[in-house]
Amino acid sequence: MLTNSAKYAMKAVLFLALNTNENNKMMVKDIYERINVPQSYLAKLLQELSKHNIVSSSRGPKGGFYLDDKNKSIRLIKIVDIIDGEQRLRSCMLSLKECDNENPCALHRLVGDANSSFIKNLEETTIESLIADVRDGKSILPL
Amino acid sequence: MLTNSAKYAMKAVLFLALNTNENNKMMVKDIYERINVPQSYLAKLLQELSKHNIVSSSRGPKGGFYLDDKNKSIRLIKIVDIIDGEQRLRSCMLSLKECDNENPCALHRLVGDANSSFIKNLEETTIESLIADVRDGKSILPL
DNA sequence: TCGCAAATATGACGAATATCATATTCTAAC
DNA sequence: GTTAGAATATGATATTCGTCATATTTGCGA
Ligand code: FES
Ligand code: FES
Numbered sequence: 001m002l003t004n005s006a007k008y009a010m011k012a013v014l015f016l017a018l019n020t021n022e023n024n025k026m027m028v029k030d031i032y033e034r035i036n037v038p039q040s041y042l043a044k045l046l047q048e049l050s051k052h053n054i055v056s057s058s059r060g061p062k063g064g065f066y067l068d069d070k071n072k073s074i075r076l077i078k079i080v081d082i083i084d085g086e087q088r089l090r091s092c093m094l095s096l097k098e099c100d101n102e103n104p105c106a107l108h109r110l111v112g113d114a115n116s117s118f119i120k121n122l123e124e125t126t127i128e129s130l131i132a133d134v135r136d137g138k139s140i141l142p143l
Numbered sequence: 144m145l146t147n148s149a150k151y152a153m154k155a156v157l158f159l160a161l162n163t164n165e166n167n168k169m170m171v172k173d174i175y176e177r178i179n180v181p182q183s184y185l186a187k188l189l190q191e192l193s194k195h196n197i198v199s200s201s202r203g204p205k206g207g208f209y210l211d212d213k214n215k216s217i218r219l220i221k222i223v224d225i226i227d228g229e230q231r232l233r234s235c236m237l238s239l240k241e242c243d244n245e246n247p248c249a250l251h252r253l254v255g256d257a258n259s260s261f262i263k264n265l266e267e268t269t270i271e272s273l274i275a276d277v278r279d280g281k282s283i284l285p286l
Numbered sequence: 287t288c289g290c291a292a293a294t295a296t297g298a299c300g301a302a303t304a305t306c307a308t309a310t311t312c313t314a315a316c
Numbered sequence: 317g318t319t320a321g322a323a324t325a326t327g328a329t330a331t332t333c334g335t336c337a338t339a340t341t342t343g344c345g346a
Pocket of ligand 1: 092094095099103111
């Protein structure tokens with residue numbers, strides 16, 4: 001479903017959303033232990049996300065990664081599409097084409113609307129709204 | 144979610160369920176094109192499934208793979224657990240532990256009951272009942 | 287302006303998945 | 317029995333994913 005890289009990226013972005021802003025940046029070396037992602041790997045992922053403007057960054061002393069308000073309004077789907085590619089999440093269980101409700105493969109009804117509703121949720125949910133749940137204690141940021 | 148191998152295995156088993164029985168076996172070389180799976184790869188998968196008694200087989204002239212009635216009453220989950228291992232399907236979106244509804248991670252509600260209901264369906268559905276849909280034209284076996 | 291602290295770029299390596307190939311073993315049929 | 321046709325066992329290779337390491341670039345602060 002999601003690759004490990006995408007999960008790490010999510011954790012990182014969510015963590016940044018909770019702990020940073022324009023005036024409060026964080027460096028890779030201060031993040032990786034908190035979210036349990038290998039340091040260099042995290043660096044690479046954040047650089048990739050930065051290149052695509054999902055997260056913001058600045059170099060030099062006092063530099064680091066952070067999320068500004070614009071970043072926080074980004075939808076989750078962008079993260080996984082950038083890290084995993086757009087295909088991975090959307091391919092059918094049996095063939096390699098996209099799901100087709102008209103001509104469902106034998107497994108289609110087993111997965112039900114599960115997958116498509118998951119995708120839809122990713123498309124609709126912004127980083128911002130997701131972390132609200134964490135702040136409210138409705139969900140947690142594990143590890 | 145499912146590995147490519149698991150998808151291939153599913154296709155193969157479903158195909159065998161539709162086209163074989165004790166008196167009507169099929170060889171790898173007559174199957175692989177029909178389900179669009181590389182020949183040697185399919186062979187390996189079927190051998191693995193055979194070892195675990197998901198499919199039946201016999202060697203020598205007139206031999207091949209097939210599904211008997213007992214095989215057809217097997218539940219789909221066994222196929223994926225054997226090919227992918229039991230963990231893969233069941234790990235949480237963000238951490239590596241199993242999902243916990245008490246302490247849901249930030250993404251838990253996005254995937255909703257999607258994943259767990261998919262697993263449940265796999266646990267409940269037998270090969271037999273699944274191919275009934277194909278026979279009835281309710282679903283297809285793609286590629 | 288200089289030096290240092292950070293991200294960035296690049297690429298090497300390892301591990302798991304996907305694929306291919308071949309030698310061996312079993313067995314039905316003659 | 318012998319033979320030929322099939323699965324089986326084994327392992328080599330390719331590709332993708334995950335991880336690590338390092339040289340380079342950029343910009344803040346003294
Ligand atoms: S058509 Fe195959 S999962 Fe939807
Ligand atoms: S607790 Fe993370 S997906 Fe369920």
